[in-house]
Amino acid sequence: MYRRITLLLTSFLSFLVLYGQRSMSLSDCMDYALANHAEIRIAEYNMKDADWQIKENRAVAFPQIGLGLHANRFIQQPALPAEALGFGEPGQKITFALKNDIGGTISFNQLLFDNKYIATIKAAKMYKDYAAIQFQGVVEKLRNRVTDAYIPALVVAEGVRILDKNIESQKKLVFETKANYQAGFVEQLDVDRLEYALTTFETDRESLIRQRDKLIDVLKFTINMPNAEEITLLDDVDRLLAIYGDINIEEKLDYMNRPDYVASLKATELNDIQTDAFRKDWWPVLSFFGSYDPTFQGNDELFWIPSAIVGVQLNMPIYDGGYYKAKEERSVIQSLKVVEQRKMLTMSYDLQIETARKDYYSTKQKMEDREQSLNLAERIFETSETKFRQGVGSSFEVTQAQAGLYRSQADLVNARFDYLKSLVAFKQALGKN
Numbered sequence: 001m002y003r004r005i006t007l008l009l010t011s012f013l014s015f016l017v018l019y020g021q022r023s024m025s026l027s028d029c030m031d032y033a034l035a036n037h038a039e040i041r042i043a044e045y046n047m048k049d050a051d052w053q054i055k056e057n058r059a060v061a062f063p064q065i066g067l068g069l070h071a072n073r074f075i076q077q078p079a080l081p082a083e084a085l086g087f088g089e090p091g092q093k094i095t096f097a098l099k100n101d102i103g104g105t106i107s108f109n110q111l112l113f114d115n116k117y118i119a120t121i122k123a124a125k126m127y128k129d130y131a132a133i134q135f136q137g138v139v140e141k142l143r144n145r146v147t148d149a150y151i152p153a154l155v156v157a158e159g160v161r162i163l164d165k166n167i168e169s170q171k172k173l174v175f176e177t178k179a180n181y182q183a184g185f186v187e188q189l190d191v192d193r194l195e196y197a198l199t200t201f202e203t204d205r206e207s208l209i210r211q212r213d214k215l216i217d218v219l220k221f222t223i224n225m226p227n228a229e230e231i232t233l234l235d236d237v238d239r240l241l242a243i244y245g246d247i248n249i250e251e252k253l254d255y256m257n258r259p260d261y262v263a264s265l266k267a268t269e270l271n272d273i274q275t276d277a278f279r280k281d282w283w284p285v286l287s288f289f290g291s292y293d294p295t296f297q298g299n300d301e302l303f304w305i306p307s308a309i310v311g312v313q314l315n316m317p318i319y320d321g322g323y324y325k326a327k328e329e330r331s332v333i334q335s336l337k338v339v340e341q342r343k344m345l346t347m348s349y350d351l352q353i354e355t356a357r358k359d360y361y362s363t364k365q366k367m368e369d370r371e372q373s374l375n376l377a378e379r380i381f382e383t384s385e386t387k388f389r390q391g392v393g394s395s396f397e398v399t400q401a402q403a404g405l406y407r408s409q410a411d412l413v414n415a416r417f418d419y420l421k422s423l424v425a426f427k428q429a430l431g432k433n
Contacts, residue, residue, distance in 0.1 A: 103295030119277035137259035257431030
């Protein structure tokens with residue numbers, strides 16, 4: 001009874017562990033990062049901020065209506081002696097304000113024309129586009145980082161699967177060799193060599209598992225997933241090679257596919273608007289204003305004394321000491337700096353895609369060579385194993401052939417990893433990851 005309960009509990013806990021794990025493909029990891037990463041939320045906030053910046057700037061051109069209230073009482077009224085004004089009796093004072101003043105103000109202001117306002121609206125609309133382009137840039141960089149974090153963990157996981165096959169095959173060989181030893185057909189040395197090779201495989205497997213787990217932790221950090229969550233990688237190298245291998249390696253780069261380049265163009269347009277606004281700083285500012293002031297004033301008795309005023313105001317700078325001229329020149333210099341930065345950006349893009357193209361050719365050739373080497377190593381191992389089982393070969397030949405096979409498998413795993421990296425790098429250089 002106790003054993004049955006223990007078995008049930010063990011099965012239940014195993015179910016919970018498996019249920020808690022999440023199998024994620026590269027696409028799933030990208031989707032998770034785009035939905036949960038803080039950089040994406042910040043970029044979205046920037047776009048929302050750009051929308052409200054447009055509304056903020058537009059509000060300047062709408063009527064500005066204000067209301068004010070006041071209640072004043074002079075504890076000591078300002079006054080002049082009557083003699084100072086040349087009339088009145090000695091000692092008499094003339095006050096210039098009533099003791100009580102209670103009233104309010106309703107004001108109205110309307111901007112009629114301001115070139116800076118026009119430039120600000122244009123810049124705000126363009127900044128909205130700029131924020132959207134920056135968002136695409138954040139998405140591109142995040143997708144690239146997720147890909148760069150996913151692939152190494154996947155390749156190490158493939159290495160673990162290959163080692164598992166080797167361990168299974170080695171265990172079978174050790175079992176058969178022990179049986180032959182008990183029958184007196186082989187020596188203890190043969191058993192020891194094969195068991196030593198098996199131990200080496202198991203040690204390498206544990207090391208690879210720890211390395212895989214560390215890389216998965218890096219992946220979880222990259223996609224902004226809590227480290228306590230458990231995930232398994234759903235893709236395999238063959239599937240990603242099929243996805244990323246569908247390319248035209250001679251495809252030319254379209255700079256407009258790179259968000260940083262588009263953002264640079266938009267930055268130049270923004271600087272041009274700013275430069276034009278500084279160049280037209282002498283343009284007048286015309287506004288309309290009006291106010292109504294209902295007021296009660298008096299000493300012991302209050303009197304109704306309302307007032308109202310309307311008017312237009314024109315302001316036009318005549319001389320500012322070269323202030324806006326300096327601002328204009330600085331804005332022009334900033335535009336020139338952006339142009340030079342864009343040239344460096346295009347040169348870096350050209351270098352990136354040419355490097356990726358050359359890496360593609362070299363890693364593809366290397367992978368094909370490693371595949372041929374693995375085929376030879378497999379044939380050598382199979383021959384050595386067959387000879388050993390037939391009693392015409394030694395365990396030393398088997399372990400040597402097995403070591404060569406293991407190296408060839410590891411070399412092929414690394415070659416496939418390098419080839420996949422070159423495909424990903426080419427896609428990223430095109431801006432199509």
